[in-house]
Amino acid sequence: MIFSKYHALGNDYLVLDPEDCPQCPSPEDTVKICHRNFGLGSDGILYGPEKTDEADFALRILNPDGSEAEKSGNGLRIFSRYLFDTGRVTDKPFTVKTLGGIVTCEVRDGGDTIEVEMGRVSFHSEKIPVTGEPREVLDEPVEIKGKTWRSYAATIGNPHVVLPMDKVSKELACELGPILETMIGRFPNRTNVQLLQILDRNNIKIEIWERGAGYTLASGSSSSAAAAVAHKMGACDRDITVHCPGGDIGIRIGEDFSINMVGPATRVGRYEMDEAVLKQTLPPA
Numbered sequence: 001m002i003f004s005k006y007h008a009l010g011n012d013y014l015v016l017d018p019e020d021c022p023q024c025p026s027p028e029d030t031v032k033i034c035h036r037n038f039g040l041g042s043d044g045i046l047y048g049p050e051k052t053d054e055a056d057f058a059l060r061i062l063n064p065d066g067s068e069a070e071k072s073g074n075g076l077r078i079f080s081r082y083l084f085d086t087g088r089v090t091d092k093p094f095t096v097k098t099l100g101g102i103v104t105c106e107v108r109d110g111g112d113t114i115e116v117e118m119g120r121v122s123f124h125s126e127k128i129p130v131t132g133e134p135r136e137v138l139d140e141p142v143e144i145k146g147k148t149w150r151s152y153a154a155t156i157g158n159p160h161v162v163l164p165m166d167k168v169s170k171e172l173a174c175e176l177g178p179i180l181e182t183m184i185g186r187f188p189n190r191t192n193v194q195l196l197q198i199l200d201r202n203n204i205k206i207e208i209w210e211r212g213a214g215y216t217l218a219s220g221s222s223s224s225a226a227a228a229v230a231h232k233m234g235a236c237d238r239d240i241t242v243h244c245p246g247g248d249i250g251i252r253i254g255e256d257f258s259i260n261m262v263g264p265a266t267r268v269g270r271y272e273m274d275e276a277v278l279k280q281t282l283p284p285a
């Protein structure tokens with residue numbers, strides 16, 4: 001199997017082209033391919049471009065635990081860069097269909113900068129989803145190991161919960177992230193998790209725990225959700241630089257909470273994976 005590996009600020013994906021592999025990998029194979037020790041290793045697989053009547057291209061986004069994500073900001077920038085590198089797009093805007101909606105992408109600066117109109121953020125419980133009566137999930141208490149945190153939930157196609165706090169850290173993201181991700185009684189589809197630190201009216205810092213992937217160095221949909229929450233709280237203006245551990249993502253929030261995201265995507269190389277990877281039995285996680 002032939003993969004093209006890219007990263008977006010350290011959030012790494014393997015692009016699998018249907019021209020090289022007509023069948024999308026099964027959840028079991030995805031886990032093996034993405035495994036950091038037993039496979040090629042990545043934060044996910046981007047399977048595409050697939051054909052669709054609704055947009056220029058269709059994309060499937062697979063998490064390393066074998067689940068399928070509705071949207072990925074970094075994944076969309078990487079996929080755009082892959083389409084550009086393989087001559088399928090130029091510097092003109094094009095559309096991509098994901099499970100979480102159709103987005104518009106544009107590759108600039110010879111491939112170095114990619115802009116994505118990510119869609120609209122909603123804080124509504126039925127859209128995210130969050131259990132309980134229909135409402136916007138704003139500043140609600142959530143108790144973890146006897147401590148109460150304030151939380152905001154949001155969707156930009158995929159689900160997010162954002163915890164504003166004075167100081168974020170990787171350690172806390174790795175402690176709270178897996179508990180919140182799998183709080184099924186509250187988040188029936190699981191959730192991505194962001195710890196949010198407001199730096200000033202145009203800058204925020206986040207630490208990320210991704211649904212189906214764990215701790216990651218950057219996330220485009222997480223940056224979109226966290227910036228939207230910072231603006232909704234009244235703490236930030238509409239132009240926000242999101243400082244992720246792996247680097248910065250630019251977010252602009254529209255009147256209707258539509259999100260424009262700008263950032264890089266970097267090609268790592270092309271890899272041929274032996275079929276033997278798929279025949280292994282992995283030790284329990």
Ligand SMILES: N[C@@H](CCC[C@H](N)C(=O)O)C(=O)O
Pocket residue numbers: 011061063068069070071072073074075158159192210211212213216218219220221222
């Ligand atoms: N890294 C991504 C998010 C990928 C999907 C996520 N793990 C989910 O399950 O929703 C990004 O950059 O947005």
